[in-house]
Amino acid sequence: xxxxxxxxxxxxxxxxxxxxxxxxxxxxxxxxxxxxxxxxxxxxxxxxxxxxxxxxxxxxxxxxxxxxxxxxxxxxxxxxxxxxxxxxxxxxxxxxxxxxxxxxxxxxxxxxxxxxxxxxxxxxxxxxxxxxxxxxxxxxxxxxxxxxxxxxxxxxxxxxxxxxxxxxxxxxxxxxxxxxxxxxxxxxxxxxxxxxxxxxxxxxxx
Numbered sequence: 001x002x003x004x005x006x007x008x009x010x011x012x013x014x015x016x017x018x019x020x021x022x023x024x025x026x027x028x029x030x031x032x033x034x035x036x037x038x039x040x041x042x043x044x045x046x047x048x049x050x051x052x053x054x055x056x057x058x059x060x061x062x063x064x065x066x067x068x069x070x071x072x073x074x075x076x077x078x079x080x081x082x083x084x085x086x087x088x089x090x091x092x093x094x095x096x097x098x099x100x101x102x103x104x105x106x107x108x109x110x111x112x113x114x115x116x117x118x119x120x121x122x123x124x125x126x127x128x129x130x131x132x133x134x135x136x137x138x139x140x141x142x143x144x145x146x147x148x149x150x151x152x153x154x155x156x157x158x159x160x161x162x163x164x165x166x167x168x169x170x171x172x173x174x175x176x177x178x179x180x181x182x183x184x185x186x187x188x189x190x191x192x193x194x195x196x197x198x199x200x201x202x203x204x205x206x
Contacts (some may be wrong), residue, residue, distance in 0.1 A: 053108055053155045056070045060101040062149060064118065067097075068125045078126055085119045088112060114147040121147070129190040137178075137194050138171060145174035 022057045064084065071077035080095065087098040091112075105112060121143025149170030153163050178185070178192045185192060 011071065050155055050157075053104060054152065056100055056104050057110075057148070057151060057155065060104070061096045061118065064122050068122045073128050078123065081123045081126075083117055085116055085123075088115045088119065110151045114150045117143050118147040125190060129185075129192060131192050131194050133194045133196045137175075137192060140192070141171040141174040141178075142167065145170035145177075 022076075038195035047132070064081065064168060067077050067084075068079050083095045084098055087094040091101040091102060093102055102114065104110065105115065124140065124143070131140060146167040147170070149168075150163055152158075153166050158166065182193065
């Protein structure tokens with residue numbers, strides 16, 4: 001059976017991810033220290049091995065987020081995210097950002113559906129975002145943050161039954177970010193406050 005040829009877009013990773021990132025715990029920890037200071041501080045409560053795994057997961061999430069937020073070409077960003085998701089589905093690193101996270105997933109038993117959902121959620125930000133109702137808001141927050149809580153459970157060796165609470169924590173943290181960044185998000189055509197929150201809409205500032 002002939003193999004279908006896959007046309008790969010040109011991939012341009014941010015400079016901070018280019019040198020040896022895929023195999024370096026130190027590089028992942030550096031990304032966490034630079035961009036997630038509170039998470040880096042909390043990492044002191046983890047063993048070295050678990051902290052390194054958490055840093056590697058954070059670094060992947062950061063790469064995916066930066067593709068959506070920093071790319072000057074939305075179509076190219078969509079292609080990159082689609083390629084990342086395809087890599088996760090077939091478990092092959094078609095995109096360099098997936099080299100380490102695929103290894104991490106195997107090492108720690110991360111739920112692959114969570115990785116895929118995270119990428120799908122980030123891709124939503126490449127369109128004009130207008131959240132219709134609270135249910136849609138919670139769904140979005142699950143995709144981009146609840147999934148992270150879900151993936152942290154095996155890294156933290158959480159007790160059975162702890163996953164729903166980790167997901168809820170991720171959703172709550174994302175809602176906090178949304179509340180903090182209302183104006184900045186609106187300037188990027190991202191309106192996460194549900195339109196059916198009539199009281200909010202009547203006093204909107206964007």
